[in-house]
Amino acid sequence: MKFQPFFIALFTASLLFAQEHTHQSSRALEFPDIPGYVTLKTDLHQHTVFSDGNVWPNIRVMEALRDNLDVISLTEHIEYQPHKEDIPHPDRNRSYEIALQEAKDHDLLLVHGSEITRQAPIGHNNAIFIKDANQLLVNDAEDSFAEAKKQGAFVFWNHPAWYAQSPKGNPVLSDFQKERISSGELHGIEVINTGDYSEESLALALENNLTIMGTSDIHGLIDWDYVEKGHTRPITLVFAKERSKESLKEALFAGRTVAVFNSLLVGKEENLVPLLNASVQFEKAKYINNTSILEVTLKNVTSSDLIFENQMSYTFYSSSPVFTIPAEGTKTLQIKTLEKKDDLQIKLKALGAYIAPKEHPVITWNIALKDQE
Amino acid sequence: MKFQPFFIALFTASLLFAQEHTHQSSRALEFPDIPGYVTLKTDLHQHTVFSDGNVWPNIRVMEALRDNLDVISLTEHIEYQPHKEDIPHPDRNRSYEIALQEAKDHDLLLVHGSEITRQAPIGHNNAIFIKDANQLLVNDAEDSFAEAKKQGAFVFWNHPAWYAQSPKGNPVLSDFQKERISSGELHGIEVINTGDYSEESLALALENNLTIMGTSDIHGLIDWDYVEKGHTRPITLVFAKERSKESLKEALFAGRTVAVFNSLLVGKEENLVPLLNASVQFEKAKYINNTSILEVTLKNVTSSDLIFENQMSYTFYSSSPVFTIPAEGTKTLQIKTLEKKDDLQIKLKALGAYIAPKEHPVITWNIALKDQE
């Protein structure tokens, strides 16, 4: 019995009435490049039916395209295979290979990865940029990490504060992690996983110079877990020399990342400050009539609401000192500069951003006013 | 290597932040019972990774619960298995069995089904209420239909007007269908599939006394193909003696159905008229002051917008004769009855409903006014 290519048309039927006025609210993630680097939007921790997820790998590609991501990795639990009865395939690279088929016609980078899964204190760890997932499927976690290193993988500790493995939610490094770090086998740590931002994980990242990661850890649908709740999926922004897998890998090892979830941005100061600097553009600066009140429009070029607090000595006309520039929107400030000035240093604390536990960065922008009146 | 039950907790993490104010717009489908019958909301044509769909069967159960369906059937192509390399399981009942696990804790009926798939003129056909899908996997379509009959199945012809199999979109019965009907092996026909309502299929249903069906034929995600476009998934309303699989089957064989897609309702007159009658409730009828203008509120108890045109000799105050009662909303009419009356026959043509190609039903309601002023 042979089935002809008329099956190929099966999917197109459902697209026929797709052209009308759609009700889809925009969910495209947007972040600017920073000086010297392109900003890659990545979600490097995801699951499909090939471990304990609920969708075929092609759906993960489609979700990523809708979210305007640059890079994804499908990180199946290689040891935990609840669908084994129906998907007995011994090759742990299948999820990656199938996703590759879907991604090949799109502008999306796919990084080969796997999740190495143990109980606490080893916990869950993602190895990405691997060559063969099957080689990681060994009894001792130590051997698995060693093999990942051999393949050149970048490895990060997943959700250290996950309450199922850390009932107090305050993770510390065990000997296992200390050894992996010192032997160059553990390079990053999730500071945001699902919806959880862990200040303790951030402290561990800073103390041990681990790369700061944010991931969705999606098992079901991005739409159900994030979009319909008004959330954007957690991601890691990676500042790479160019848009390629090689550059991405270099940037991850170099620690050039910011984790993002909705309006929360977490990163090392040297990464987060240039990102916020590039995230706000100043437009239409001019003094109001015969006053020394400067009107200037701040444009937020990201898909995150940005919350600021005035740190200048100058006060505002017509705005609270604490204000939000909505995602891809604008906020017009009237700043009482007391005299007409030729240039001005705008200074704002970013209340939605953290460079260390409980520590917000203060961002400054110098704007020229001479020709703008 | 053994993995402990701490994996069970994996999914709960993603639920942690789920309790907040969600942005999910209501998508629950609602239709009233009609005299003598309960109204079952069904989608009896769906696919998963076990044929050419993109999700694990549990997602179909979750979608159905969100849509407030009473019954679903997963109707995998038994012959067309594009994921065979990864899902080689020879048992064509697996999709049903896995969905059963997910559905067992919920108030959702699951009907065992399969799609028998051939080129035109045989086309695609769903057999539901089967016992063993494997027995249907035979070379000759005739044998497959005979086996379905042997198992007691209800069988319907899928998307006869699908342009891949009917390039002019005007299907006719082939000898194959004529024989199946006369031998009691074909009982229904899809009049709505995906977003397509086919007047030609409706004509075939009426001429051959086939049961009128509407289905989503979903392969991807209900959210992407319907919800985010502002559509509700196509369904078949079945008027059953009680809420059980047995009653559902009896009702399908008896032809007591209405196919629904958004504000479009298609059914035989004897089914559609009582449905529309029950779909509108009349409230707060009273005459305005010293006038003979009757004010009455029409409440639409369905999840479909209902479009009507006045068929009474009496005209309206403050409304066009063509008006919509929004889904689960109200519309207040002021009817100029010329004198104060004790009762009134409201008579409206349902412009979104069809009892035959190009033929709208006219619905009447008798309302008592005596005690209401």
Add this chain to the structure above:
Amino acid sequence: MKFQPFFIALFTASLLFAQEHTHQSSRALEFPDIPGYVTLKTDLHQHTVFSDGNVWPNIRVMEALRDNLDVISLTEHIEYQPHKEDIPHPDRNRSYEIALQEAKDHDLLLVHGSEITRQAPIGHNNAIFIKDANQLLVNDAEDSFAEAKKQGAFVFWNHPAWYAQSPKGNPVLSDFQKERISSGELHGIEVINTGDYSEESLALALENNLTIMGTSDIHGLIDWDYVEKGHTRPITLVFAKERSKESLKEALFAGRTVAVFNSLLVGKEENLVPLLNASVQFEKAKYINNTSILEVTLKNVTSSDLIFENQMSYTFYSSSPVFTIPAEGTKTLQIKTLEKKDDLQIKLKALGAYIAPKEHPVITWNIALKDQE
């Protein structure tokens, strides 16, 4: 005591924070020109504090600009002056003069008008294009109409079906109206007033060749009475030779109007048919692949939802025969033309439009297909 021009700045303060992301939903009314005429959007029945309205005349000008009207008239009751104690000015032209000050910097035509107000059967009547409202303030209604004629006014009967003056809501012409018509003193009739469309008034308009009018009759705020309820204000579209008061007047006397309220359009056939013809544009017509199914996008260039029913022998793929093209939106149809054609006559009944009581116009468009595949 003298107050300096610093008061002028008073209003600007409230505009300071106006530049931000506003939440204002679009309310601009849009309708296309028709062959040979420009389409003027008018609301020729309005009130201010100078009779029984609640706002200063400048608000009426601002409302009109927000609604994108071309012409308004403030038609104060010259006899009914409930604010007389505070506004004792004997000159009935003040409302017009004050509005003129506000309108002079904007692209809005202001027509001088007044309402001549009596009990039934004379009722309420608007005289517009008057020169001096004071001359109309005389005891006998007959004299008032005669004076209006002397001034060259266009006069229309307001809300004949208003239940306060017509408790059954079924107005007929009294001797007064018959005499006014025969003596050339009554030229139009409101078929839509506030939210009320009166089929009886439409019949009177057609039987007596009166110009069909639709007006808001606003006393309070357009925002409260219409916008926040999801309505657009009732207007009269006037098809004038050019955009001037003279041309408007000529067109009103010639009866070239369509009354509009939301998706309801009422007019004489010779006016309504060309309007609907111009209201829908056909785009991107092409046959789907190897089928004889023509896909074509209908663009609604008006601010009213347009509801149609298919009147062709050809049926649709993927759409109910009854469908809505949303205001300033599109609807894509797939038409089963049975063979590939070089041109096609599209034929649709406009269910939201009336050319006579209970009579919808059928609109045809000829589209060329030869070069478009």
Add this chain to the structure above:
Amino acid sequence: MKFQPFFIALFTASLLFAQEHTHQSSRALEFPDIPGYVTLKTDLHQHTVFSDGNVWPNIRVMEALRDNLDVISLTEHIEYQPHKEDIPHPDRNRSYEIALQEAKDHDLLLVHGSEITRQAPIGHNNAIFIKDANQLLVNDAEDSFAEAKKQGAFVFWNHPAWYAQSPKGNPVLSDFQKERISSGELHGIEVINTGDYSEESLALALENNLTIMGTSDIHGLIDWDYVEKGHTRPITLVFAKERSKESLKEALFAGRTVAVFNSLLVGKEENLVPLLNASVQFEKAKYINNTSILEVTLKNVTSSDLIFENQMSYTFYSSSPVFTIPAEGTKTLQIKTLEKKDDLQIKLKALGAYIAPKEHPVITWNIALKDQE
């Protein structure tokens, strides 16, 4: 010529179609009472056609009812009468009297007030709780203030930072204000006017023990200046012993107020802290499973979004330390208390609130946990 009461029905026509599904977004302002006081929502600075506003006084009453205010005052400029030609009435109490007619059937308190208007440095000042506005209309501002005091008025300085009178936006007290304060003739100061929050005015309020005020200073329509821009009108919350004009007056003289504009709340510490304490309710506190992670829902019972930053040593699971509880919405926190506790002191900094320039209050709530698990 006499016009009969059939005119009374004129307004009801426009209400006929009002009962349908309205699109009005909720704009009712809500704030809780605080221990010992009822919280009165007031807007004590407004204009109508009786000075330089654009609406009849009844509109101001209707706006207040829509906004759920408890108290308003119409504070016409007694000296500045741009509509004098049409409204020559010499009695400056007319605006109040007319509004009283509209308010008398509603649960809205109306306070008699007037604006005393001069150039800088005297500026604009509102006297409320006056008896006769005419007596304030005298040449010397000093005499006007003396008369206001004689009538028992509460007087506040309007928009000191208004750039038309303070081009640098940094007001200081002139000798005039110093004398008025020392002679008990000036009691309050606007810290929020229209959309402008002035930190300088707040400093003046605190240094001179003036009552903190927030007002809309509306001239046009609340809908256009605030609602359609997504703003709520600025108001003053007054904490009164009971809901009466006498209690309101006592509270204003005693300085028990908080000024509110959108999510900005400004007040003296002794007023703002109890308000914020009452504004958040804690619900459903319980520990998650076998963890020491406390889940608790914070309910915001106000119509302002409330922005907080965690000030506890305990960190959060699944939330940024900076978070918003949406107006009349909830936010669920998971607090890592490290051990299961019987009670907990929640401690949050209110980032949208100011008790002094640049100084946020820190709010604490003690919640019992013993019985709640």
